[in-house]
Amino acid sequence: MCEANAYIYHDGKEELYLENVDVMRPEGGKLYLRSLFGEQKMFDGEIREISLLNHKIVLQKK
Amino acid sequence: MCEANAYIYHDGKEELYLENVDVMRPEGGKLYLRSLFGEQKMFDGEIREISLLNHKIVLQKK
Structure with a gap:
């Protein structure tokens, strides 16, 4: 499988946001994510x- | 392997931009991509x- 986990970066830490992300796209100024x-x-x-080899998507608040 | 190919979307078509993308991140208002x-x-x-299950990243000009 080729999905990745999405984390939120904040203050040097990464908090899990959504596992097994398949689709991600900008939508109305936000990011839409859909898991497997x-x-x-x-x-x-x-x-x-994003680092696909590490199966990792790192997001941050604006 | 878990990389994806990046395409540029234009006028309903997708043109290959970079194969085997590993890392992608915003940098100075642009997108930095690095392949495997x-x-x-x-x-x-x-x-x-982005659709990871399809190993596909679709980009577009601003």
Whole structure:
């Protein structure tokens, strides 16, 4: 499988936000995320870094 | 392996931009991309959609 986990970066720490992310796209100034299992979330922030080999998406609030 | 290919969306078409993307992050208003093989590119635009299960990153110019 090729999904990644999304974390929120804050104060030097990363907090798990959504596991097994499949789809991610900007939508109305926010970020829409959907997991492999259909869970959907809207994050009010932006991408900090994606590393696919590490299966990791790091987000941060604006 | 868990990398994805990056395409640029334009006029309903997708043109290959960078294969085997590992890292992607915003940098100075642009998008920095680095492939598995160390190739680096700066794209003057934004993310349209990422689908990890499809190994696909779609970018678009601003």
